[in-house]
Amino acid sequence: MINGKTILITGGTGSLGKALTTHILTKYPKVSKLVIYSRDEQKQFQMAQEFPIDQYPQIRFLIGDVRDKERLIRAFRGIDFVIHAAAMKHVHLAEYNPDECIKTNVGGAQNVVHASLETGVERVVALSTDKACAPINLYGATKLTSDKLFIAANNIKGWNPIRFSVVRYGNVMGSNGSVIPFFMNKRESGILPITDPEMTRFNISLQGGVDMVMHALKHAWGGELFVPKIPSYKIMDVAEAVGPECEKKVVGIRPGEKVHEEMITPSDSFYTYDLGTYYAILPTTPRWDLKEFIKNFNAKKVSVGFKYNSEENTEWETIDTLRSLIKKHIDPSFEIFQHA
Known part of the structure; x- marks a missing residue:
């Protein structure tokens, strides 16, 4: 289904975008074209060194911003599948720069929807976040709005056979700005800053995030919000895994942060189905036969x-499993740090 198709990734130079690029070019070498769409020219330049066109003739790099609808329309012409990964994602920066966050996360989502409807795109998968579930910060609120826009887009497509779906997951292990690389950079100082000792988070690998996106591309009927079954970790276990000899200094929770994250609320339960590997929150008024979906x-x-939620999860990472995951997914040379 992927071979022979043209794919565009917004925010394609980010951690997940690069992981998706590697996965697609490796697993589907006959993909017709893969377009990396983002606004950071330096990141595009660096990524082009990693994926030279003489080795990967399918790849294209296109400078553009999801805030620019006309640019998106031009970029989407001839594209079959769109993966929308572009976002302003840092909670504290969104709190301080709310207008910019709204323009990118909400306005950008609207532009992706409209550009997709106008250009013959077949499928769109939008990336969400656990912070969009019962949000208490602006970032989460904008991503919830984005989720709603993509799900509702299935209702306004008319005759168009396009399918819009959403994937929602927790902290991506090792992604830019995430806690484990942050702690690994801080441990040489001998102090690891802890926002709240009780804090928990969901944990998913980059490959796990990639697998979810590919699942949605291949299997979504339109309107689903997919949620993975993944483990949680305690922030104190992460600190212990990275720097057992370091002082764990409590610095207080940051603006807009939750102590525990959620991905499905009791209010969502009326529309939530267990698919095995994933849960799916279905639209309140699906455009397809629910009985057929359940059977299929x-x-x-x-x-x-x-x-x-991450607090009441039944599956947990331990200090030992976290160390193994760090070696596997982040730094193969990782060793337990002994501060001098």
Whole structure:
């Protein structure tokens, strides 16, 4: 299904965009074209060194901003699949720069929807975040709005066979700005800053995020919001895994942060189905036959009041598993740090 298709990734120079690029070019060498669309020319220049066109003739790099609808329309012409990964994602920066966050995360989502509808795109998968579930910060609120825009786009497509879906997951291990690389950079100082000792988070690898996107591209019927079944970790276990000899200094929670993250609330349970590897929150008024969907995916309705959050998760990373994951996914030379 992927071979022979043209694919565009917005925010394609980010951590997940690069992981998707590697995956697609490796697993689907007959992909017709893969366009990396982003606004940072330096990141595009650096990524082009990693994926030289003489080795990867399918790849293209296109400078552009999701805030620019006309540029998106031009970029989307001839594209079959769009993966929307562009976002302003740092919670504290969004709190300080709300207008910019809204322009990118909400306005950008609207532009992607409209450009897709106008250019013959077949499928769109938008990336979400656990912070979009019952949001308390602006970033989460903008991503919830983005989710709603993509899901509702299935209702305004008319005759167009396009399918819009969303994937929502927790902290991507090792992604730019995430806690583990932050702690690894800080451990030489002998102090690891802890916002709240009780804090928990969901954890997913870059490959896990890639697998979700590919699943949605291949299997979404339109309007689903996919949620993975993934483990949680305790922030104190992360600190211990990275720097057992370091002082863990409590610095206080940052503006807009939750102590625990959620991905499915009890209010979502009325529309949530267990698909095995993933949960799917279905649209309230799907444009397809629900009974057929249930039969096709062997979907099982969750119980009313079901919730899925990082505090009450049944699967947990330990200090040892975190260390193994760091070696596997972030730094193969990682060793337990002993501060002098």
